[in-house]
Amino acid sequence: MLIMRHELLLIAITVILLIVEIFLPNTQKHKIILPAILLMAAVTVIGFFPGTPGVLFGGMFQSTQLTMMFKNILNIGVLIVFIQSVDWLKQDQNKEKISEFFLLMLATLIGMNYMISSGDFLMFYIGLELATIPVAALAAFERLKEKSAEAGVKLIFSSALSSGILLYGLSMIYGTTGTMYFADVAPLITGVPLQVLAFIFFFAGMAFKISLVPFHLWTADVYEGAPVNVTSYLSVISKGAAVFIFTIILYTVFSKIAVMWSDLIYVVTILTITVGNLFALRQQNLKRFLAFSSIAQAGFILLGVIGQSQLGMTTVIYFVLVYIFSNLGAFGVVGIISNRTGKENINDYDGLYRTNPNLSLVMMLALFSLAGIPPLAGFFGKFFLFTAAAKQGYYILVLIALINTIISLYYYLLVIKAMLLNNSDHPIAKIRSDNYTRLGLLICVAGMVIIGFTSSIYEMVFNLSFGLY
Amino acid sequence: MTTLQSIPIQYYLVFCSLLFSIGVVGVLIKRNALVILMSIELMINSINLLLAAFSAYTNDPAGQIFVFFIMVVAAAEVAIGLAIVVLIYRTTHTIDINVLNKLRW
Amino acid sequence: MSAESLILFFIVGAFLVGFAIVFSIFVAPTSTNPQKAEPYECGIPTEGLTWLQFNVGYYLFAIIFLIFDVEAVFIFPWAVVMKEMGMIAFVEIVIFFFVLGLGLLYAWKKGALKWE
Secondary structure, eight states: OOTTHHHHHHHHHHHHHHHHHHHSOGGGGGGGHHHHHHHHHHHHHHHTSOOOOEEEGGGTEEEOHHHHHHHHHHHHHHHHHHHHHHHHHTSGGGGGGHHHHHHHHHHHHHHHHHHHTBSBHHHHHHHHHHHHHHHHHHHTOSTTSHHHHHHHHHHHHHHHHHHHHHHHHHHHHHHHHSOOBHHHHHHHOOOOHHHHHHHHHHHHHHHHHHTOGGGOHHHHHHHHHSOHHHHHHIIIIIHHHHHHHHHHHHHHTSGGGHHHHHHHHHHHHHHHHHHHHHHHHTOOBHHHHHHHHHHHHHHHHHHHHHTOSHHHHHHHHHHHHHHHHHHHHHHHHHHHHHHHHOOOBTGGGTTHHHHOHHHHHHHHHHHHHHHTOTTSHHHHHHHHHHHHHHHTTOHHHHHHHHHHHHHHHHHHHHHHHHHHTOOOSSOOOOOOOOHHHHHHHHHHHHHHHHHHHOHHHHHHHHHHTTTOO | OOHHHHSOHHHHHHHHHHHHHHHHHHHHHOOBHHHHHHHHHHHHHHHHHHHHHHHHHHTOTHHHHHHHHHHHHHHHHHHHHHHHHHHHHHHHSOOBGGGOOSOOO | OOHHHHHHHHHHHHHHHHHHHHHHHHHSOOOOOHHHHSOSSSSOOOSSOSSOOOOHHHHHHHHHHHHHHHTHHHHHHHHHHHHHHTHHHHHHHHHHHHHHHHHHHHHHHTTTTSOO
């Protein structure tokens, strides 16, 4: 099969949707929803057929079993986001822009696919930008709301700043090694001062994208202002793809100066987990709450990165997979409630279980999974991450992470308590969700439960990660 | 030895670092959205110059090709940024980013 | 490259530009009225501030122009290597223009090219 199959298929459906959009009259825009979702589902399914690994463009594009699997994970995530957004897209304010939503999402997905398959800093940069720039347009999607436009501005400015910083690092790497290819750069990284500086710039740029702690300030504002479905996309899929390629570059290109970046990541991990958790404690708005919780989760992911081992790589991918289902489940519930009632605060969820038992159950499962309670998938994700870090001897780090898990459990339980135990005079009225929303939430729940019980998925990831670092 | 190479590479590094720093400071302290966009351009252009200089010194064209792509990507970035700034201007009638305070923790 | 081809280039270039100008004279709608013939800025005070802000429409045009203009950066390197690469280069540029054309068509269809 074709080496670039995932990308070509996505480009094909993007072009098809664009042509359809151009020739579709304004009153018929809603008809694009079902075909778009079906096309995306088809691409997702085709992606699972075994493909041949290979290298294209003289090494600029490299496809391995691992990247193919990660692209499949991303495809699933985007498909869920698509399904969850239907309810929101059908609102009056979005009626004219339905296909733009799909087009921009697909554009970012194509960018991510190229980014994670890159074997060269040029391809990496183009993919990264293609994955970032359309998201700003998506964040400003509800253009009549000031908050949404503000989120868009903040996102585009901070991402432009961060990619500038990242590029500055890349230019220095190029200056010291004279090449852009990962494979050629790697042996030439010797830790001379300019390279160290370059690495710090590169790290700062990537930390912006993943929203690690000293660089996280844009995250909460953007997550709160952007439409819920865009927020879920940003927090799960953008972040997952960025973490993946970040790990690969650290393991392959900068493996020679691993001693240095291990220390850096050690500090950043502690900061990220702690600050993310402490700020999540005091949030009232659920989107903001989930934003800070996702910052903390990004910190947990770094636990797998730090060890530089096959186990680490495996746990990172496994955690992203689990995280997609858990976080999309939580955001799905927040999304439908926000769309129907406009309520986003934790207090508004008082007594949700009485009126909407199914939604609160999904929310509860998702939050339990995020907190890492067995037997849900989130537990195994975190457990493996801790194991990976502990095996490399980072016991204090694991201990701090464990303490933070307990803190996180507290604030996740606050939401669950509000839904299940608190009484409210004005609970959120019963919401009749449409079939799309139900399907989206069902997939998330199924993912959380099934992945938790099937160890074969973990073993598959483990085998694919072999020989990468 | 070409004219470009007769200038030591350190000069380029220092000059580009200065330009880059001016750009970063501009992004961080300026309150006008358009000036921020211009500062971002300054950052990007300093990087372009640095890449071109490195490319000339290592006799490797990859750096200059990178510059092309950076230019295009920067244009796309500015286009989106400008579009959103226009959007903000339409609702608030100012491009001072201090009005962007609806989102606070 | 010999001098003849350079001269030919200039002649063809001048012809094309001249043709475009002359063509637009014939095609463009023209209207004359007394206001148009009046002298501009002759003792008549301007109304309001002269530091006018540009119409927002300028920005939209500028954005679209910017995007399509910058794409030219890819065409120059392509033109340099086109002869050596042959058919592949041609196919690639056709795809490139197809995508660009789709973008333009989209902008047109959305009314972004209309001056309001």
